[in-house]
Amino acid sequence: MIGHTVDIGAVRPEVDADWTIGEVGSLACVSGPSLRISPDLFEEMVDHARAEAPNECCGMIATQNGAAVRVHRMVNAAASPLRYVIEPQEQYQVQTAIEDDGLDLGAIYHSHTRSEPLPSQTDINLAFYPDAVYVIVGLAGEEPDVRAWTIRDGAVAEAKLLVS
Numbered sequence: 001m002i003g004h005t006v007d008i009g010a011v012r013p014e015v016d017a018d019w020t021i022g023e024v025g026s027l028a029c030v031s032g033p034s035l036r037i038s039p040d041l042f043e044e045m046v047d048h049a050r051a052e053a054p055n056e057c058c059g060m061i062a063t064q065n066g067a068a069v070r071v072h073r074m075v076n077a078a079a080s081p082l083r084y085v086i087e088p089q090e091q092y093q094v095q096t097a098i099e100d101d102g103l104d105l106g107a108i109y110h111s112h113t114r115s116e117p118l119p120s121q122t123d124i125n126l127a128f129y130p131d132a133v134y135v136i137v138g139l140a141g142e143e144p145d146v147r148a149w150t151i152r153d154g155a156v157a158e159a160k161l162l163v164s
């Protein structure tokens, strides 16, 4: 794939297949990736972000059929307001726990405490899970601004975050 194009054709069949009307000017209907999350789990993620501020928080969300089942808070080994690092050992433990329960690593979340919840170049460079949704909890404003993204081969696309 070349550059930062949005590869609509790369949507995988196991991704929640809600059909939505594409933006004006786009070709047709696209099946966009999405994450469905309950208000309780959504709040847990935002609480984690607030607890770690001004440092970034990070964690993983186990899903089943595209819906969040639980939130795994993880340690930001960098303990930094500008980046997050998940230690390989903890990453392995959490991913194993998710797989052992027959769930999917549906989303990876972290916070931006001083900037908009848009993937940074570092986030893009370190995005190794093309099938996961990357959730960013933005805490720069009065209210938390939470947005979701897919990052595939360096291409960023916004994903739907359905809190219900």
Ligand SMILES: [Zn+2]
Pocket (backbone or CB within 6 Å): 110, 111, 112, 118, 119, 120, 123, 136
């Ligand atoms: Zn980031």
